[in-house]
Amino acid sequence: MLRFGILSTAKIGRELVVPAIQDAENCVVTAVASRDLAKARAMADRFSVPHAFGSYEEMLASDLIDAVYIPLPTSQHAEWTIKAADAGKHVLCEKPMALNADQFDAMIAARDRNKVVVSEAFMVTYAPVWRKVRELIAEGAIGRLRHVQGVFTYFNRDPGNMRNIPELGGGALPDIGVYPTITTRFSTGAEPLRVQAVTERDPDFGTDIYSSVKADFGAFELTFYVATQMGNRQSMVFHGTEGTIEVKSPFNANRWGAEEIELSNQSHGQSQIFRFADSRQYKCQVEEFARAAKGEQAEVVSLEYSKLNQKFIDAIYRASDKDGWEPV
Secondary structure, X not given: OEEEEEEOOOHHHHHXXXXXXXXXXXXXXXXXXXXXXXXXXHHHHHOOOOEEEOOHHHHHOOOOOOEEEEOOOHHHHHHHHHHHHHOOOEEEXXXXXXXXXXXXXXXXXXXXXXXXXXXXXXXXXXXXXXXXXXXHHHOOOOOOEEEEEEEEXXXXXXXXXXXXXXXXXXXXXXXXXXXXXXXHHHHHOOOOOEEEEEEEEOOOOOOEEEEEEEEEOOOOEEEEEEXXXXXXXXXXXXXXXXXXEEXXXXXXXXXXXXXXXXXXXXXXXXXXXXXXXXXXXHHHHHHHHHHHHOOOOOOOOOHHHHHHHHHHHHHHHHHHOOOOOEEO
């Protein structure tokens, strides 16, 4: 069993990732760390975790854990990923892993010099739903892909929420813009060449709250919009010369709605619905990560792959400040 230490008591860890690790077949939570020992102990007790630490450094120095999961604010991800790797721990870090693409270079160097597995927690890439989409596109189920359309929105104006605090790495693009980008790249195996974008910022917070993006992938286009101050919506549609693939609950699988893919092929007059009964994408993620950490055959998100996604986001920000195309 790969022994995880949880670096902070953040909500996503409490509600989604820690339960997934505890339910996994090949890993377990052994410790929780917080700058407040009482908070660490409370979370450890909640999940029957044996050890609690009152500092991140103390847990990283411990031989009780093999790996860390990091759900800290975005602005602290690179710093603690490097510290954990230098402590000889494997690292699964929440997305977005960096504030810009250049930050990945130091993390890649830390991974390589310590010979550990370091990966960004893009749970969607482990979901059976998205692996099926990739398979359908590859086998030509909708002919030649011409266009991808995506949307991810929610409403949150809480000034205390890190998503609304620029210094912590808040904003719509870092929080949810990474999902249409990563799922398009993952499903198609293609990379964007250039982008156009319009971005709006909140006058009080300063964070980006809306972006409309057009990306040129050469053989096809991706258009999507994301927002943190619009009604809840999420969708991804892949449109080819012979049909469409619609992912019904593309990002918050099962929590948002049914995990379904609707395939329509007009050339053959066929329509199919693929259903996935609670595929547990967070559980799939930690089990695959644990296999990689133990040296087994596994497909995890590499830092190099994550850097390309961050370059995409960086280019969207640059494109928002100009008219016309911006190269990725």
